[in-house]
Amino acid sequence: MVNVYVITGPTASGKTKVAIELAKKLGGEIVSCDSMQIYKKMDIGSAKPTEDELNEVKHHLIGVIEPTENFTVAKYQSMALDAIDDIVSRGKIPIVAGGTGLYLNALLFDMDFAARPDNSKRRNELEAMTGETLYEYLKEIDMEATNRIHKNNTKKVIRAIEAAELGNKVKPLNDCKDRCGLYNFKLYALNWDREKLYERINTRVDKLIELGLVEEVRNLFKEGLNCENISMKGIGYKEIIEHIEGGLTLEEAVYLIKRNTRRFAKRQITWFKRYEDMTWIDVDEPMSANDIVEKIL
RNA sequence: GGCGACAUAGCCAAGUAGUAAGGCAGAAGUCUGCAAAACUUCCAUUCCCCAGUUCAAAUCUGGGUGUCGCCU
Numbered sequence: 001m002v003n004v005y006v007i008t009g010p011t012a013s014g015k016t017k018v019a020i021e022l023a024k025k026l027g028g029e030i031v032s033c034d035s036m037q038i039y040k041k042m043d044i045g046s047a048k049p050t051e052d053e054l055n056e057v058k059h060h061l062i063g064v065i066e067p068t069e070n071f072t073v074a075k076y077q078s079m080a081l082d083a084i085d086d087i088v089s090r091g092k093i094p095i096v097a098g099g100t101g102l103y104l105n106a107l108l109f110d111m112d113f114a115a116r117p118d119n120s121k122r123r124n125e126l127e128a129m130t131g132e133t134l135y136e137y138l139k140e141i142d143m144e145a146t147n148r149i150h151k152n153n154t155k156k157v158i159r160a161i162e163a164a165e166l167g168n169k170v171k172p173l174n175d176c177k178d179r180c181g182l183y184n185f186k187l188y189a190l191n192w193d194r195e196k197l198y199e200r201i202n203t204r205v206d207k208l209i210e211l212g213l214v215e216e217v218r219n220l221f222k223e224g225l226n227c228e229n230i231s232m233k234g235i236g237y238k239e240i241i242e243h244i245e246g247g248l249t250l251e252e253a254v255y256l257i258k259r260n261t262r263r264f265a266k267r268q269i270t271w272f273k274r275y276e277d278m279t280w281i282d283v284d285e286p287m288s289a290n291d292i293v294e295k296i297l
Numbered sequence: 298g299g300c301g302a303c304a305u306a307g308c309c310a311a312g313u314a315g316u317a318a319g320g321c322a323g324a325a326g327u328c329u330g331c332a333a334a335a336c337u338u339c340c341a342u343u344c345c346c347c348a349g350u351u352c353a354a355a356u357c358u359g360g361g362u363g364u365c366g367c368c369u
Contacts, residue, residue: 011333033335034333036333037330042352045333046333070331070335071333072329072330072331072332073329073330073332074329074330088355093304099333100332100333101328101332102328102329102330102332103332105328105332106329109329111330112329113311113330115330130355143319148327148328149328149336150327150335150336150337151336152335152336152337153328153335153336153337154329154336154357155331155334155335155336156327156328156335156336159329159330160329162330163330164336165331168330170329170330172328172329173328173329175329176329188305206349229331230331230332230334231331233331233332233333233334234333235333236333237333238333252363259321260333261333264324264333266325267326267332267333268333270327271327271328271332272324273326274328286302
């Protein structure tokens with residue numbers, strides 16, 4: 001069975017460098033598991049690997065989607081599985097790297113996204129309904145789903161209704177088989193002391209600004225992208241757009257980017273805690289990517 | 298030295314006698330099609346200290362301490 005290495009962890013934990021080092025040692029190729037780095041033209045804000053890093057080792061699923069496209073997990077799932085199979089077929093080792101939890105689930109588990117409801121009309125109708133009514137309706141058509149979905153979580157309530165109406169109820173993850181019969185996933189998460197991680201995040205945000213994040217967002221904005229686009233809901237993009245539109249000073253936007261990134265990192269950690277077979281690697285400042293790779297191998 | 302204002306959580310802050318709002322920051326979680334999303338829960342047994350009035354005080358009274366402002 002094929003080994004598939006997975007390098008994950010919260011944002012700013014150093015996944016990129018570790019994955020590259022590991023790939024060099026194993027003769028592997030990297031499959032990104034990142035919902036923002038997958039877009040083109042979003043290099044600074046999504047903290048993509050640098051040009052040099054991308055040339056060091058072959059990367060898949062970085063900068064391949066137009067920011068105007070409504071990309072979703074379902075597409076990610078098929079593209080990533082294709083990439084893994086492609087790598088394996090060429091006798092190389094796939095290394096999945098990134099911190100998007102749902103995308104990782106779509107790889108580890110056989111989540112079925114086949115029956116996509118393409119029904120923007122229906123969605124508009126549902127979005128026009130009030131929360132109470134929606135939840136009552138969901139109770140009627142999929143009682144089981146209401147046990148897992150809080151009534152205030154309108155997005156998920158609507159999704160569950162759409163699925164149930166098409167006779168394809170949203171399944172809890174527990175009902176999905178894992179893919180361990182096909183691949184031997186080796187899961188690693190980089191773990192920092194919380195305060196140090198937060199410091200790294202704060203400095204990284206300052207650095208992204210120095211590198212020209214505002215300019216990058218301004219260019220996307222000129223191309224007609226706005227907060228309606230999925231790609232522009234990424235941290236760093238939505239705040240700078242608000243700054244460009246005049247709602248926020250740059251200082252306020254930077255403050256919010258830092259705070260939102262910290263919160264995001266915390267949620268990522270919560271997510272990764274759920275994987276029972278995850279190996280947590282404690283990381284601290286003087287350690288190099290090489291030191292960490294040695295802990296893995 | 299005199300006069301005045303203020304003192305509530307890590308920070309900002311409401312409440313002016315009926316048993317501590319809210320926001321920020323923080324923590325713990327949820328998760329099958331926007332996931333860098335969306336959502337949930339937790340976070341002051343006590344209001345600077347002491348005494349008094351009252352059935353009841355963060356709230357009223359007196360004293361102390363501290364901070365700020367103005368005056369000399």
